[in-house]
Amino acid sequence: MNVYVKSTIPLAEDAALEKNPVSAEIEFCNVTKMYGAVAAVKDVSLKVRRGEFLTILGPSGSGKTTALMLLAGFVAPSKGDILISGKSVAAVPSYHRDQGIVFQNYALFPHLTVRRNLEFPLEMRGMKTANRAARVERMLERVHLNDFGERMPSQLSGGQQQRVALARALIADAPILLLDEPLGALDRNLREQMQGEIKALHKEFGKTTICVTHDQEEALTLSDRIIVMRGGRIEQTDAPEALYDRPTTRFVANFLGEANLLEGSDFKLECEAAQPSATVAMIRPERICIVAPAAPKRADGGQRQSVIGTVDDMIYAGPLRKYHVRVGSSILTVREHVASGQQIFKPGDQVRLEWLRSDVRFVAD
Amino acid sequence: MEALQKLGRMPTGLAVPAFAILLVIFGIPIVQLFLISVNAPSFSVVNYRAFFEQGATVFVLFQTIEMSVVATVVCLIIGYPTAYLIVAAPKSVRTTLIVLVFIPWLTSGLVRTYAWTVILGDHGLINNLLLHLRLISDPLPLLYNRLAVYIGMVHITLPIMILPLVSVMQGIDKSLMAAARSMGARPSAAFWRVFFPLSLPGVRSGTLLVFVVCLGFYITPQALGGLRDAMLSNFIAAQLASSLSLAPIAAAAFILLAIAVVMLSIFGLDVSGTPHETAQPLRKSSPYRLRALGRLLQYLYEIGIRYRANRWTVHLYQPIGNSGRSKIVGAVFVLLVMVYLLFPGLVVVIMSFSAGPFLEFPPSGLSLQWYRSFFGDPSWTLAFWDSLQIAVTVAVLSTVAGTLAAFGLSRTYPRLRVFLMMVILTPITLPAIVVAVAAYLGLINLGLIGTKAGIVLAHTILAIAYVVVIVAATLANFDRRLEQAAKSMRAGPVRTLVRVTLPLIRPGIIGGAVFAFIASFDEVVVTSLVSGFSIRTLPLKMLENINQQLDPTIAAVGSLLTLLPVLWLIALYLTWWRSKLKLQGASANQIA
Structure with missing residues (x-):
């Protein structure tokens, strides 16, 4: 897992992006997040390797969304620490972190064209206008949306919106990619196609990717490793095949596929x-x-x-x-x-x- | 303690300017008013006792309640079938009808009251027509009696009844009626067992709104009624003009306030039980007008999206019977209601272009003479400029303060938000005269009676409520994840606000500004109390002239007061429509 395919998009042609590593290591140290008296995430420790594709899988209410919010910096942990490449980021707001996020319903800015949506993260990082255009063009090409730059997001189909969201999350070359139920809004056929696309993008860009989902099939197909969460705790962590073949608890056995107990x-x-x-x-x-x-x-x-x-x-x-x-x-x-x-x-x-x-x-x- | 710190970190502080204005102009004075009414610090109920011991005041009080009840009941009797027929109409007709109900609501109540004097007067439209046809030899006494007051009151409040009813009825799933019929219910049974119970929340908010508005009626009974048709507002205003002591006025105001508050808390606070309301937490949380206004925005949106697929179920399961005769009866009924709502305003506008030496309808020729006389008379133009200046200042001030407040409130704890929202809506929820007396006292405190600044502040507490309602409704539909998305792309809080949030809620802000302008430009009740004879706004000067019936120029004034809001509305609609188009995507069929 330590060999990366170099991105086909040449990186760092602008000073603003120069220091970006391809990917980063993430560590949760005994992280707890309380909402009032309720612990959404309880004492979770985990380590995500550089370039790994990790999926957090769980039913609703299992704490997986809170885990993602913690990672993204939208909420701060009540206890414990979060390290990115060894540095504590628990108190760093999201806009000072370096990451790309694909939101559940994509959260494409409805008042901006596809091109402007893609430019947004570059602009916020202070990239020069001239460099932006070329980069956006290449990214659009990469996600097969060359002719769609001037469209508004509402004029795109679900799959196209998904690709714009992915492109927007990847374009600034942030070392971390977070996916929140990335395929939840798509119908079945499209979902399979996009699974392939996401896999290819992960292979190509080599970002440390964390995906949150309740869809076991998505988790099994995409991930290097899966974390199953339940009631705010980690139930089991394993590679997809190991997890399915050797579940350690009744919950995991039932949640992933069918089981005769x-x-x-x-x-x-x-x-x-x-x-x-x-x-x-x-x-x-x-x-x-x-x-x-x-x-x-x-x-x-x-x-x-x-x-x-x-x-x-x-x-x-x-x-x-x-x-x-x-x-x-x-x-x-x-x-x-x-x-x-x-x-x-x-x-x-x-x-x-x-x-x-x-x-x-x-x-x- | 931790909760308090968290509160401090939230942008709730943005609501401070709005609440500061509200507190100074309305909050503190209303407390003062209460203390005065109980003769603080000695605390006695002597003023209240005096009120109830005087036969005349008790008479006025009961008359106020009686007139409010009658007007409300008539409104409901006319409004319910109208709303029902509007909802049952095909989509394009429905949208038009809603706008037609909406327009009179936005135009000046003063002008519409004036229109009735023109229609019902001894030399008015009806009498002239009847005399002309030789059906009568002497003019009928149509004006200056109770009936005229009812006609005027219902005319003004009918939109406030119809709009909430329509909004609730539109939310009723039409397939429920079809389901009832599939189970063997005849149309009437389906209506009474299914549709009517589900429409009750609309009946409640409409009735409540109309009743509270009626309690505060001031101009209509004064302009259309006889001497014996005075309401409590007239009594309070007269006292304020003549009496030196505030105490009896304060007591009267609090009695009126008490009736309104009791009604509101008995029937208003329970907003549970309707499914479509629970789906919209923000609308549920803030009563009556907020819901109505939020819906109003949607109506305006809807005009712009004709190309959207028709909701075929609506057409298929129209709640109304399909027999030809009931259709004709329904159409005639709606037509009559629309004529009743729109004709008076139209009369004023048309008459203002008449060429004759007197106001006449229909005009024998067209001319701009009354407009010339309006713009040629410095006292009118001065009033116009004063009104314009005040309205623009109010619009700016209340849009800034109101938007900040709406923004702050949208980011705070839900319970606190509900409470603060109710507080900020009080100036438009309570009877106008009570707000006026409080504002009068507030401006006395500040030494601003009879100044433009004073009028601006008094209008601002009303206008802020409208701005908050509209911007909050827009923010409720705003997807907060877009802000998270911006932040995840390294946009700080300020850049997120400027680049993402503000552009997306701009239609709401513009709408709020337009409403604020209209609210100030038309305002007359509060203004008449706080202007202190030194400043004449356009509606105020018009009010004087209605009473004196001297100057035909006021037709031109009325026409301006009517047309300006309508023009604003069209401008607003175009803005919304464009932004909606942009967001919706110009062509829906491009979506693969």
């Missing part, structure tokens, strides 16, 4: 290791195979466990088929990819469920 089930779960106390066994729906009861068992040296159950219902969802299967008194969710030649089960059918013992996880209750 096997508690109080009639059948004994067979696992490789002994179950630690105060944990619940968990298995992801896509790790379970569904077959006819009579289907031959695979010879796998006893690595699989299988149970017999009855199909409760089947939900068809395009590329996926989802079954709810009743096993004893518990219901397991099973997800399989739709493929040709596959046997389709109806509600009431007897089925056999199989899974690898190594796919069972234990999560803290």
Whole structure:
């Protein structure tokens, strides 16, 4: 992660921007933010590496927005300190910090043209007019909006506005990029496209990027690392795949994707290791195979466990088929990819469920 | 303590100039007035007892209440169906109708009262017409009686009834009526069970506003009524002119104030229970006029956005029955109301161009003679210049102080904001005569009675309220994240204000300035008390002439007083329209 692709936009042709490093390191030291008696963020410590793409993920009320506000300098921590490249910025107002922010609804200035919106951060940094124009032009080109400079923001589509917002956050070459629910306002197809765009921009500019979202898919696709927040605290921090594959708590297991939590089930779960106390066994729906009861068992040296159950219902969802299967008194969710030649089960059918013992996880209750 | 420090850091301090003016001109004097009314420091209710022991004053008090109630009820009876029909009308018609209701509200009440003297007088429009048609041999006594006062009062207050009603009715989801009908409710049942209950908040604010305004009526009963039709305001003003002691006046003013405050606190403070109001915290927080005005802004916006897609549901589920006959009846009704609202003003404007030696309608020929006589008479031109100077000064002063206050209030704790907003709105919420007496006392304190500075200050407390209302409504729609965005791009607080906030709320500020100008230019009640015979503003001089009925030039004055606000309004509308266009994007279809 320490190798940066040099930005295709030549940096620092103006004295005003000369001192900017490409990216910066951010550190939260035991940060607490109180609103009255309520702690929105409780004793949070974290470290963001230079050039890293970190996502703060959580449901509403988890403190993720407050975390972003603290980072942006719109609110000051009640306790603790925030360091950027080793210097405390807890008391530095946002307009003395060096960062680019993409706001939830973009916050493009409605009274200024796209060009003027892009010029704004440069102007505020005292960049010369002549240099501004060229830089804006290159940035517009980079986000494929060459012909849109004279438009008002209201004359742009959602995706175009999003790209202007990104361009405006990146144009001054600030070492930190903050994204607040960057794709929340877009429809599904556009969202996927913009995810790719954001990834490409991150790779190209190498900014330390912190994204706040409640959208798990967004978090999984974009990030180097994800922080899951809950009730103002950090629940778990990990790389996307590790987080999904090995959630440490029931909350994370449920918040990221679907989980079968096997508690109080009639059948004994067979696992490789002994179950630690105060944990619940968990298995992801896509790790379970569904077959006819009579289907031959695979010879796998006893690595699989299988149970017999009855199909409760089947939900068809395009590329996926989802079954709810009743096993004893518990219901397991099973997800399989739709493929040709596959046997389709109806509600009431007897089925056999199989899974690898190594796919069972234990999560803290 | 920490909370106090935080408060100090907030820009609440920006509200200080506005509140300082309000305190000196209105706040302190009203306390003084109360102390005088109870004979402080000896504290007795002797003045109040005297008030109630005098048969004449009690009579006037009950008459005031009676006339206010009658006028309010008539307003509601005419206003509710009118508002309903306006809301049910197709969009383009609706917007036009709203503007037509809005215009008389903005034009001088004095001129409109004068118009009724022209219409109802012995040689007025109606009598002349009837005499001409030989239907009568002697003029009917239409003027100087109770009926004339009611006609004038309802004429002036009807817009204040209709506009809040329309604003609430427009917020009622029309699909609710459709839903009721789909469940088998006949149109009348759907109306009474669904629409009417939902429109009650509008009924309440409209009724309350009209009633409180009626309590303070001063010019209309004086100009249109007989000797026995005086209201408490006339009594107070007469006392102030003749009596040396302030105590009975103070007691009378506080009795009037008490009625208004009791009404406001019983019916006004409960603003919960309507869904669309809770969606707009700021509107919810500040009563009556604020809501009405905030909506008014939206109406004006709406004219400019014809190209916006029609709300088809509105057309589909028009709350009114679709039978041809009810449509015609509705149209005729609305037409009559509009004629009633607009015709008097129009009469004055048209008559002012008449060529004959007397005022006549319709004019036998057109000429500018009355305007020539107006601009040729130094006493009129002097009054005009005085009015203009005062109004411009008031507009500047109140726009600066009011904008700062609105800005400061928008950044403070919600509860504190609600309270301060109510305080700053008191001068336009309470009966005009009470405000006038308080301002009179305030200016005596300052030694400014009979000076332009004094009149400016007295007008400013009224005008600030309008500015705050309009700018606050604009700020409520302003996305604070734009300021955060600017700050994240290294714009400091001042540059953020200049480059982002001010340009975006400019339409509201301009609107506030225009309202402030109009409020001052038309003002007559407060002015008549504080001018101390040495300064004659245009409306004041006109008021004198209405009573004397000598000079036909006042038709030209009335016409100027009517047309100037309308011109302002058009200018304002164009400003808003342009900025709206700019923000909306000139062509909606460019949005992919």
